[in-house]
Amino acid sequence: MSPLHVIVIGAGTGGMCLAHGLRRAGISVAVYERDRTRADGVHGYRVGIDPTGNQALGECLPRELFDTYTATCARTPAHFNVLTERRRTIASFRLPESDDPVHSERSVSRMTLRQVLLTGMEDVVHFGKAFTHYERGADGTVTAFFADGTSATGDLLVAADGTGSRVRRQYLPHAKIRDTGVIAVSAKVAVTPETRALLPDEAFDGISVTFAPRGQFCIWHVMEFKWDRDGAVKHGVGGNDAELIARWPGLLYDNTRDYINWGFSASARRFPPGVMDLRGEDLKRVVLDMTPNWHPDLRALFRAADPGSCFPIAIRTSEPVAPWKSTNVTLLGDAVHTMTPGRGVGANTALRDAMLLTRRLVAVRDGAASLLDAVAAYEAQMIPYGFARVADSLAQNGTNGDDPLHRPVVGRAVLAANRMFFRVTNGIPALRRKFVADLTAYRAADA
Ligand SMILES: Cc1cc2nc3c(=O)[nH]c(=O)nc-3n(C[C@H](O)[C@H](O)[C@H](O)COP(=O)(O)OP(=O)(O)OC[C@H]3O[C@@H](n4cnc5c(N)ncnc54)[C@H](O)[C@@H]3O)c2cc1C
Numbered sequence: 001m002s003p004l005h006v007i008v009i010g011a012g013t014g015g016m017c018l019a020h021g022l023r024r025a026g027i028s029v030a031v032y033e034r035d036r037t038r039a040d041g042v043h044g045y046r047v048g049i050d051p052t053g054n055q056a057l058g059e060c061l062p063r064e065l066f067d068t069y070t071a072t073c074a075r076t077p078a079h080f081n082v083l084t085e086r087r088r089t090i091a092s093f094r095l096p097e098s099d100d101p102v103h104s105e106r107s108v109s110r111m112t113l114r115q116v117l118l119t120g121m122e123d124v125v126h127f128g129k130a131f132t133h134y135e136r137g138a139d140g141t142v143t144a145f146f147a148d149g150t151s152a153t154g155d156l157l158v159a160a161d162g163t164g165s166r167v168r169r170q171y172l173p174h175a176k177i178r179d180t181g182v183i184a185v186s187a188k189v190a191v192t193p194e195t196r197a198l199l200p201d202e203a204f205d206g207i208s209v210t211f212a213p214r215g216q217f218c219i220w221h222v223m224e225f226k227w228d229r230d231g232a233v234k235h236g237v238g239g240n241d242a243e244l245i246a247r248w249p250g251l252l253y254d255n256t257r258d259y260i261n262w263g264f265s266a267s268a269r270r271f272p273p274g275v276m277d278l279r280g281e282d283l284k285r286v287v288l289d290m291t292p293n294w295h296p297d298l299r300a301l302f303r304a305a306d307p308g309s310c311f312p313i314a315i316r317t318s319e320p321v322a323p324w325k326s327t328n329v330t331l332l333g334d335a336v337h338t339m340t341p342g343r344g345v346g347a348n349t350a351l352r353d354a355m356l357l358t359r360r361l362v363a364v365r366d367g368a369a370s371l372l373d374a375v376a377a378y379e380a381q382m383i384p385y386g387f388a389r390v391a392d393s394l395a396q397n398g399t400n401g402d403d404p405l406h407r408p409v410v411g412r413a414v415l416a417a418n419r420m421f422f423r424v425t426n427g428i429p430a431l432r433r434k435f436v437a438d439l440t441a442y443r444a445a446d447a
Contacts, residue, residue: 004028004364004371007144007154009131009167011035013047014333014350015160016117019124021060021358027365030152031121032144034130034161038118039111039253045188045261045309046074046221047113048207048344049106049351056351058102060358062120066101068248069116071241074107074223079206080439082422085216087295090419091426092202093436105440107207109223115250126152131166134329142328155371157329158357160350163316165335172331176319177338180394181401183275184265184313184341185287187305191224191258195304198297199260210298211418214270215406216290217398218298221261229257262301263341265315265399266290267406276314280307315340317394320387326376332357337386342396349389353382 004027008015011033022029035041049057058066082091098104118125130147134157137143143153159167168175189195196204199220208220226237231251233242245251264287275286287302318338333350360374369377398405404414425431 004156004361005030005154006156006158006361007032007142007152008158008160009144010159010161010165010335011114011118011125011127012160012162012333012350013113013117013347014354015158016114016121016125017056017060017351017354018158018160018332018357019121020062020065020117021354022361023121023124024060024062025358025362025365027361029124030154031125031160032129032131032146032152033125033127034147036128038115038125038127039255040127044110044313045186045259046223047108047110047347049073049108049113050345050348051103051105052345053348053351054102054104054106056348056355059355061117064244065116065119067240068119068244068250069108069113070101070106071226071244072108072112072116072248072250074109074225076105077107077206077222079202079208080436081200081203081206081208082419082426083200083203083208083210083220084419085210085212085218085291085294085298087200087297089200089202091422092206093426093432093439095206095436096440107221107223109225109254109256112225112250112254112256115254116248118253119248119250131161133170134167136328140328155328156361156375159329159331159335160333160354161335163334163338165331167329168331168335171329172321172324172336175321175336177316178319179268179401180315180317180340180399181268181406182265182315182340182399183268183271184263184315185275185283185310186261186263186313187284187302187310188259188261189301189304190306191222191260195260195301198301198304211398211405211415212291212294213412213415214266215398215403215411216264216266216270217405218265219263220301221263222259223256223261224258225256227251227257260301262305264291264302267401268314269401269406276312278312280310283310283312315399317400318387318390320390321383323379323383326372326379328371328375330357330375330379332382336382337390339390339393340396340399342393342399343389345389345393349386353378353386356381 332353
């Protein structure tokens, strides 16, 4: 073990990828997580991992765990569809198929990914440790303090504690996170023959988006896994995947089963006051009340959602922060560059940060760089690409409350233009190919 000891606050996507990378490199690391157990918390549902994220996981995770990650992904979506609120398919693009573990798009359930990332890290992750503040020691160390009165000391403190980061609030108090003025409501519906029939076939087989009047938007994901309702490997899944799933201890903590995930969003102004405090049936009722003209099948999916899975999210973004003088405290993921889900790259960017910081700290282990130079080199790269992703995520899919889509009259014209764009693109093979190439090229840009 190198003498370097790294303290990570937050056992989320980025923090755990970093912890694996460091441990694999023989660098001492401890992760402190406020949740009490590995199965606590609602962490959302589907997350799309692109080649950038796959590459980071491939580089940081032990080989067998990376294989377990790929084995536990949901079936890859075959189509990207655009549906109207009347359930008509305006466009359906076939997505490229790839078995390549890195150069492919993967659909992952957040709880499953969390369980994969926690696998084999029992000695590294400390649960029930809510970070409160840090102090620097005269000897160059940094000490993190927790709400239970305990503390931990290391050479480097990494904030991987997400959008509400307490570390960021102390370290970069001028950094701003703000609501975009859009609220999303997300829920899961169990896949059954009845719920399956509520979506067009191509939507069941893929990812679909619905742009609707009044700036309403809905994303539909269908998540089918290789294990059944009882957690047993499904018939027909064979070979290595079946073996990996069967011996993966994470499945014991993961109650994920096949589901349809919908995420409905609109300008916050369109929601009733107090919506952020609602849960369950009350929240489903809000979505149903806002969508009286939607097709009965789509409304049936809103109605069929498991009430316990239904929660609201205020969509947030961050303001670019000017580079700061590097120290033995640094940040990764949402803790520094929270972005809207517009481009679906928040988790991928957190994973990229983890890979990059691991590489820089390996240079410290090898005596090729000082700790502060390594942190400075990491931040010099991470800040520009992180905030570039923040900007292009905000420009996408109406996740900004100021977007013309949310304006009363202009919004209708924008919606009409958007539908025309998809109809024309869908009808002309060369445009179809370009659309799919652009979609996948963007997502793969950082690999
Ligand atoms: C609706 C929605 C859809 C999205 N879809 C996608 C997508 O398809 N693709 C994609 O790439 N990204 C997506 N994202 C973004 C992605 O979820 C995040 O960017 C990603 O999870 C950030 O990872 P992280 O490690 O920075 O933080 P998180 O994964 O949020 O982890 C933070 C961890 O820190 C812990 N923590 C917080 N405070 C403390 C404390 N005081 N002390 C100790 N621990 C603490 C938390 O409990 C948590 O475990 C989406 C986001 C939203 C809102």
